[in-house]
Amino acid sequence: MQRYFVSPEQFNEDRVIITGEDARHITRVMRGKPGDTFIVSDGVSREALVKIEHIEQTDVFAVVIEPLEMKQEPLLKVTIAQSLPKGDKMETVIQKCTEIGAVHFVPFVSARTIVQYDAKKEGKRLDRWRKIAKEAAEQSHRNMIPAIDQPLSWKSLLDTFSEYDVVCFCYEQEHGSQLRDVLKPFIAQTLQKPGTTASLLLLVGPEGGFTEEECKEAEEAGAVSVGLGRRILRCETAGMVALACALYESGEMGGA
Structure with a gap:
């Protein structure tokens, strides 16, 4: 309907x-x-x-x-922080991650961001992103439209980490912790009682990925560096995969 x-x-x-x-x-x-x-x-x-x-x-x-009862939203509130990609890839990220269940998008500029950020043009782009999120939310029968922020600097993004229960830094060089290693104990601790919610921030880099320095800075700010498997994902794919895995692990898709 x-x-x-x-x-x-x-x-x-x-x-x-x-x-x-x-x-x-x-x-x-x-x-x-x-x-x-x-x-x-x-x-x-x-x-x-x-x-x-x-x-x-x-x-x-x-x-x-x-x-009608509003029961379409996941208990795990996931924010996607996406370094600005080229072309219309951000539109794809917003559309698909809205369908999957993201509640918030935070575009940002990192060391290897290729696109040139233009504040004058960003207003129109932001309007388009929000329209895409609205249409995707309607199509997927969401109860709310995900919020989309103005693009942040890397430093400003680091300052927001304290607002979340856990922050995962998706890093293709990570060979230790995988996303599930972090999410499984976190979800077990935070979503035990029915109706409780928790917040997760997923950081996704641009086409060239994150630098070692950014990884160090993110970890010092409170993030946990995680891998998404043995394969290298495109920047517009990584957020979708991480989001779907997080929601599955939380029981949203029959996991946990």
Whole structure:
């Protein structure tokens, strides 16, 4: 069933108003008419099955048929910190990791980042990333849209490590700890009680990977260096693999 995210202000006790691009999608693409049903979420605390009551020019007015339980989000809250890759690879990372279950994206600039960061152009790029996240969240029936930050410097990213329960530095040179070696005991300790949550930050490098100095700095800031197997993954693949492994290990996909 079609799903749309709206702001909490558009969602009152028994009615909802759909505006903008979503309203155009309902009326022009889906050919919506009074009586048609779809799901609406405010991305925070409310979700419901609604029915179109009437359509006025650019707005769609719907009435709540049935409140729905918000139970699509994983208990392990994973943030993907991705060093800015070339081309449209970041769009792929955001789309696919949103579908898998990431709750937050933090783009950053590292020593081997190839693309030139341009603050003037970044606003439009950020808008596009957020639109991609919204559409992917709707398609995959998420209860919320992942947050996407403005790109950070490497130093600024290091300063955020204390905000997470555990930070994993995905490093292709790591031949000791593998991701599961770190996640299994962490999850066993933090997600024992039903309903509890935990936060994980996954750091993924650019096309050329991280430097040894960055690995040292990350570990000094509190990260654990981990490998993702014996094969070298593309930068746009590594985050997806690490995220899927983390959610599986947490029991989201039948693991743990």
